Amino acid sequence: MSSKSPLYRKVAGDLRTAIAAGEYGSGARLPAEDELARRYGVSRGTVRQALASLRADGLVTSRRGARRVVLGGAPRLQSFGELRSFARWARSLGEEPGGRTVAVDPAEATEEEAHHLQLPPGTRVFRVRRVRTLSGAPVMVERSTYPERIGLLVAEMDVDEVSHSHQLELHGVLFTDAHHTIDVAPADADDAQLLGCGVGHALLRERRRSTDPAGTPVEWSEDRYLPGTVAFTVHNSVATSALGRQLGEE
Amino acid sequence: MSSKSPLYRKVAGDLRTAIAAGEYGSGARLPAEDELARRYGVSRGTVRQALASLRADGLVTSRRGARRVVLGGAPRLQSFGELRSFARWARSLGEEPGGRTVAVDPAEATEEEAHHLQLPPGTRVFRVRRVRTLSGAPVMVERSTYPERIGLLVAEMDVDEVSHSHQLELHGVLFTDAHHTIDVAPADADDAQLLGCGVGHALLRERRRSTDPAGTPVEWSEDRYLPGTVAFTVHNSVATSALGRQLGEE
């Protein structure tokens, strides 16, 4: 198997599984960078690249002078792969994802849609509405707007297709960046009917703008989840020196 | 002003302001790494470190073979970076943050609290309840649990102190990492009274576990926001994944 993945990814993966397996328990200190470099026969820079990835995912701390410490507590999920695709996310948690496309409508972009997709207002777009299920129970209504190029591909898919993003990948359409806004919104008549809740019932709302590797918007979507079915988790860390810059800086 | 901040930070800051000032509009291509390195008189590695920071914030794309592209369109609310402090976040949006401490209670840690703070159950902790306001209007109830060491500091603060985290910083307590879980929860009697809504009213809930640079938990908090007052924004990309989605309750 000719693995084309870079070295630092291999190192990062090993460390991830080692942590997940409990070889380094919560609060344990990782081996030093030099030690890891020797162990894997790579340079320190490569090890640092691997560790930066773990840090970004909130698995370890990292500060000058001290070895890295494993941050315990939270369940560790592969982050972006799951978020990019409802189907992939559900399966990674052992749930069976399902879905049904309720409507695919060509339309002219509203001002808001045009803005988020960076198109001139009135451009032809596709609006797709879907119900998403976990183990058969409806949990989410998804309203997506696609540029025409993408929408045409979506329109050809089976209404029971589970993963649109996977199908789009096969056509060379990639979602690499996404900006999310999360808040609460009341169910409208459609939501209520599709999710089986009352009109006005509070739903967890996620609005999302996805772009491809070139930075071109490829999707503008609004998802509404039944409360209790899903929670969003985020990890964030501060770069450095919060103390060093309360004076004069910037 | 002898700025001790590293070089790559200076470069990153310059690029950030240049983008914010519109020198590179949405979709524009940044100068090549070599060009930037020449321009600033630094090595390419340093430039790459600066650009990695922009990428992590979702300001630019980056892929092999092509110049970086500015990702426009996104409203420039400071995202989760400011999330570690309600006061700082509010001020960055031009709102006047306020708050009132409703209760500070020493207590013995419940099983859940002990778990999140990585303490033995029954350890003494402090529970602090606060109402947070924006321009005078209450928007959020904050229930935090601190280890005794931190709680003692909080207990001494003025009940009208706006920023606990700032005060704690002055005592050398830093919050550098945080793990957030966001979902919807109904208002209980206290929430209803403090926020002026009905019991059972759906609130946007954020649960947070913060740690210091050494990885020691320093706060476990549950915040409940009135819908419509705030929204959480997150950016993620394949390289800098910092977001996950998690099922149900534990």
Added chain:
DNA sequence: GGCTCCAAGTTGTACGGACAACTGTTGTAC
């Protein structure tokens, strides 16, 4: 015991070089 101080260990920053992989453009052939 408790304290200061020092040395070893560790990560952060920055430099330099080399090659691989990919993109966009240009130019040629048909």
Added chain:
DNA sequence: GTACAACAGTTGTCCGTACAACTTGGAGCC
């Protein structure tokens, strides 16, 4: 004109080195 091929430009990966900044633990002292 269209399709293909070559090419220059650009970012990704990896190596090596050096020093700075910081943490930790232990030695020594009071």
